[in-house]
Amino acid sequence: MRVIGRVDEIPPGEGRAFAVDGQMIAVFRLRDGSLRATQAVCPHKGGPLADGQIDLKQVLCPLHLNAWDLTTGCSLSGQPDLTVYDVLIDDDKILLGDA
Amino acid sequence: MRQRLVVIGNGMAGARTVEEILARGGDFDITMFGDEPYGNYNRIMLSNVLAGVEDESGIFLNDLSWYVGHGITLHTGTRIERIDRLARTVHAADGTATPYDKLIIATGSRAFVPPIPGLHRPGRGYHQGVFAFRTLDDTRAMIRYAKEHQRAVVIGGGLLGLEAARGLQSHLPHVTLIHAAGHLMNAQLNEVAGGMLKQSVEARLGIEVVVNGRTTEILGKHAVTGVKLDDGRVIECDVVVVAAGIRANAEMAAASGFAVERGIVVDDRMRVRDEDDVYAVGECAQHRGETYGLVAPLWDQAKVLADHLTGTNPLAEYHGSQVATKLKVAGVDVASMGLKEPERDDDESLTFTEPAKGIYKNVIIRDGRLVGATMVGDVKKVAFLMQAFDRGLALPEERAELMFDLGGPAGEVKVEDMADDEQVCNCNGVSKGAICATVQQGCKTVSGVMDKTRAGKGCGTCKPIVQRIVEWAAGGEVEEDPAASYYVPGIPMPKPELMNAIRVHDLRSVSSVFAKLGGEEDAKSKMGLASLLKMMWGGDYVDERDARFINDRVHANIQRDGTFSVVPQMKGGVTTPAQLRRIAEVAEKHDVPMVKLTGGQRIDLLGIPKEKLPEVWADLDMPSGWAYGKSFRTVKTCVGSDFCRFGVGDSTALGIALEERYQGIEGPGKMKLAVTGCPRNCAEAYVKDLGVVAIDGGKWEIYVGGAAGAHIRKGDLLTTVGSAAEVMVLTGRFLQYYRENANWLERTYAFVPRVGIDRVREIVVDDKDGIAAGLDAAMDASVAAYRDPWKDRDQPATPGQFRTSLPLTVLT
Structure with a gap:
């Protein structure tokens, strides 16, 4: 796993996009303090998932409000699934693992 | 164990x-x-x-x-x-x-079998040729026997008897139906409706119907040869089916x-x-x-x-059922619910009959609610009536709409006639087949199917037909979705109850609402709660940025490619050379890909990346036009009396004044306004959430609940006033009433008909409930708390507020 940024770059309950090897990864900071990481681009029409609203379970794409499970990446509204990544907090750093 | x-x-x-x-x-x-x-x-x-x-x-x-x-x-x-x-x-x-x-x-x-002499043979059960109609075995035996005989008598003119008579026609040539009461289906229908049904059954199906006929004896020694009625008549037959009710x-x-x-x-x-x-x-x-x-x-x-x-819900209770039935009785459509005849002197009863077509319709209304309905021969409106009956919905002003589809597209498409691949939701491309498949997989709520397929989740105009397809595919087993009445899906309360709970518990942030009332936070509910709390608490609202939709986080409207559109305020659609020059310079400086005039009479700069928004605002140095929120948007105007030959009122000045006062006010849905200087309606005021029309004599008409988007509706005339000042006050009062009472995302075109224009007028114009002063004060507070969001550009509100979320440029 490697450091891709600091936790305080992400406000609670929101997501931010991070560039990792030319790939965009959306990292979400849930209101319970934990992180989730998914591909940044919505598989439906390319929407920016990091701009989506979240809760402890799901993220909603801001363009058409499709929903995905943040932990499994499974679509909750009949779209292709998302790639999800292992992600951890180490001190104040965001550690990203593999898909 | x-x-x-x-x-x-x-x-x-x-x-x-x-x-x-x-x-x-x-x-x-x-x-x-x-x-x-x-x-x-x-x-x-x-x-x-x-x-x-x-x-x-x-x-x-x-x-x-x-x-x-x-x-x-x-x-x-x-x-x-x-x-x-x-x-x-x-x-x-x-x-x-x-x-x-x-x-x-x-x-x-089991079938109720009246004690008629001759029905039974001692030790042998039913007499040869006599059948009850209850089980699969009954049915099999009846078919076998009927095939070899000629004339059947069915005793009982209720639902089951009619079905039996119709079914027997497939196996033998003559069927007579004998009913002891004065008209068919007397448990569900009144006398006229029962008479209409009799006429259809006789004329169209060729079943002979005898009412007021009491069977006194079944004739025949070895097998049935006829039945005898109490008036002495004998009807010859070789099959008797008893369908006189159940026990x-x-x-x-x-x-x-x-x-x-x-x-x-x-x-x-x-x-x-x-x-x-x-x-x-x-x-x-x-x-x-x-x-x-x-x-x-x-x-x-x-x-x-x-x-x-x-133990799933130990407190669950059954409170009895309101029986509403929709049936095809012997080939004739029949629906009935509640009362079959008015009971009180002040019950409204509306009846339409068209004997030549066998159509009868009756609705009974008490205190503005539907308490009974009967339809024979034409049941097109029954889905609506059943809903109104079950849920006690407000009824249309035009009572005839309870019986007929007035105006609008002619005749509803029959769901069963639609092809499987026919596209139902034109926004999200969902076919009838996809909806049916989802129902067959066990999803039997309308909202559940909409969530799974996304049908009806675009502009929303197809929702009624999605609902009908779900109802049809579920074969009448549609499950009521309790969440349909919630303000937001994640908190199980309708809006008034929710607002009360928020006040009682003094909940000022979205997360505190979830913690106190909802259990777990729900992404789909955050935006609606944020809007409600802002409206209720104004300056005391605790703003949590994650509760905002992206548009409200960055004060711009997200576009399909993840960029944003920037629409500066242009009150009443009036601009100046200096403003136009500024906009032109900004567009050139930032290589804005598209500059477009909007329907709301403003200029839209499209394709602005998120990270450039603060810079663009600074260069423009104009107030936000709020073209992104569930909020007051714009006031469209015509040129009014200053220049127009026809203008009878200064629509432009009034439009500007309205926009200046109510700019950016949040609500359950968008609020688009217009002021037009004469009834020619150049500013399209008749189809706005609130539209003002100048009429001769220095007066202004105020229309509310209009729309010309996916849904088109002419607004209802709220009132006519004599001064622009009154327009200002009533506009604020109406918008505040809408903000406090409409459901989340319920536009005025749905809200006004739901409440009823008369009721809206009572509250907003006549102040019958004595709440006008309170509404005005609440609106004043919201207006006073207004702050132009584009001024907040020097410091991001949150870390990375304007950071890009898309690989438009590779980040380093």
């Missing part, structure tokens, strides 16, 4: 209840006893089997593999003769005893010591009176003095029973 659940009865009630128990994860050792030698079949379909339009195999609901798959022990052809309440065992006719921990009695009902099968329960009146007496949890572990459900049960012979109440009962038995 698992609890032993024994179910007596393997009909629709017993099997459905077990399904509901399994659906709730109920963990029992289940044993079911069925009197008939089959699995569970759909009794309602027996008339189709009789008519030969349905094959026997098509009516089975659960085949044997279903019982095996769920570990259910099924004893078919086994009648339970006795229940030992103390030993907690059931005793079958074959001598076996089965112990239970929990017992469900679902023995259903609960409750004798076994009574003999076993349970409380039985007309049926087995149950409480609101479907428990047999004075029993903790014994339940009864379906046609054998009597609840609050009622026994039911239709299937819908049984579904409700099964749910409550399962909720209670499994």
Whole structure:
């Protein structure tokens, strides 16, 4: 796993996009303090998932409000699934693992 | 050890209840006893089997593999003769005893056979040629016999009798229906409707109908040769079918010591009176003095029973069913609900009859609510009527709309006539077939299907047809979605209740609302709650940025490529050379890909990346036009009296004043306004959330609830006033009333008809409820708290507020 940024770059309950090897990864900071990481681009029409609203379970794409499970990446509204990544907090750093 | 659940009865009630128990994860050792030698079949379909339009195999609901798959022990052809309440065992006719921990009695009902001489032959059961119409065996025997005979008499002109008569026509040439009451289906229909049905049944189907006919004797020595009526008439026949009603099968329960009146007496949890572990459900049960012979109440009962038995919801209660029926009776559409005739002097009763077509429609209204409806021959409006009846909805001003589709597109498409691949939702490309498939996979709520398929989740205009397809595909088993009445899906409360709870608990942030009222936070509910709290608390609202939709986080409207559009305020659509020059310079400096005039008379700069928004705002140095929020958007105006030859009022000045005062006010939906200087309506004021029209004599008309988007509606005239100042006040008051009372995302075009324009006028114009001053004060506070969001550009509100979320440029 490697450091891709600091936790305080992400406000609670929101997501931010991070560039990792030319790939965009959306990292979400849930209101319970934990992180989730998914591909940044919505598989439906390319929407920016990091701009989506979240809760402890799901993220909603801001363009058409499709929903995905943040932990499994499974679509909750009949779209292709998302790639999800292992992600951890180490001190104040965001550690990203593999898909 | 698992609890032993024994179910007596393997009909629709017993099997459905077990399904509901399994659906709730109920963990029992289940044993079911069925009197008939089959699995569970759909009794309602027996008339189709009789008519030969349905094959026997098509009516089975659960085949044997279903019982095996769920570990259910099924004893078919086994009648339970006795229940030992103390030993907690059931005793079958074959001598076996089965112990239970929990017992469900679902023995259903049987045909009621009146004591007519000659119906029975001593020691042989029914006379040769006499049949009841209740079971699959009855149906089979009837078909076999009817095929070889000529004339049938059906005794009983209720639903079942009519179905039997229609079915028998498939097997023999002459059918006569004898009904003891004065008109057909007298339990559901009034005399006129019953008469209309008789006329259709006779003229169109060729069934002879005798009303007021009491059968006194069945004639024939070895086999039936005719029936004799009390007026002495003899009707020759060789088949007699008795369909004179049903009686609960409750004798076994009574003999076993349970409380039985007309049926087995149950409480609101479907428990047999004075029993903790014994339940009864379906046609054998009597609840609050009622026994039911239709299937819908049984579904409700099964749910409550399962909720209670499994502990899913120990407080679930059954409160009886409002019986509303929609049937094809012997080929004629019939629907009835509630009262069949007015009862009080002030009940409104509306009737339409068209005898030549066999159409009869009647609705009964009490205190503005639908309390009864009867439709014969044309049931197009029945879905709407049933909803209005069940939920006590406000009724359309134009009462005729209860009976007819007025205006709008001609005639609703018949769902059953649509092709499977026909696109229903044109926004998200969802076909009828996709909706039906989702229903077949077990999703039986309209909102559930919409979530899964996204049908109806675009502009929303197809929602009614999505609903009808779901209803059709579920075969009348649509499940009520309680969430439909919630303000937001994640908090189980309608808006007034929610607002009250927010006040009582002093909840000022979205997360505190979830914590106190909702349990878990819900992404789909955040935006609606944020809007509501902002409206309620104004400056005291605790703003959590994650509760905002992206548009509200960055004060711009997100576009399909993840960039944003920037629309500066241009009050009343009036601009200046200096403003235009500034916009042009900004567009050039930032290489804005598209500059477009909007429908709201402003200029839109499209394709601005998120990270450039603050810079663009700074360069523009103009206020936000709010072209992104669920909020007051713009006031469109015409040139008014200053220049226009026709203008009778200064629409431009009024429009600018309105926009200046109410700019950016949040609400449950967008608020688009217009002021037009004469009734030629150049500013399209008739189709705005609130539109003002100048008329001669220095007066202004105010229209509310108009729309010209996916939904088109001319606004309702709220009132006519004599001054621009009054327009300003009433606009604020109406918008505040809308903000406080509309559901989330409910635009005025839905809100105004829901409340009714008369009621809106009472509150906003006449102040009948005495709340006008309060509404005005609340609006004043919102106006005073307004702050231009584009001024907040020097410091991001949150870390990375304007950071890109898309790989438009690779980040380093």
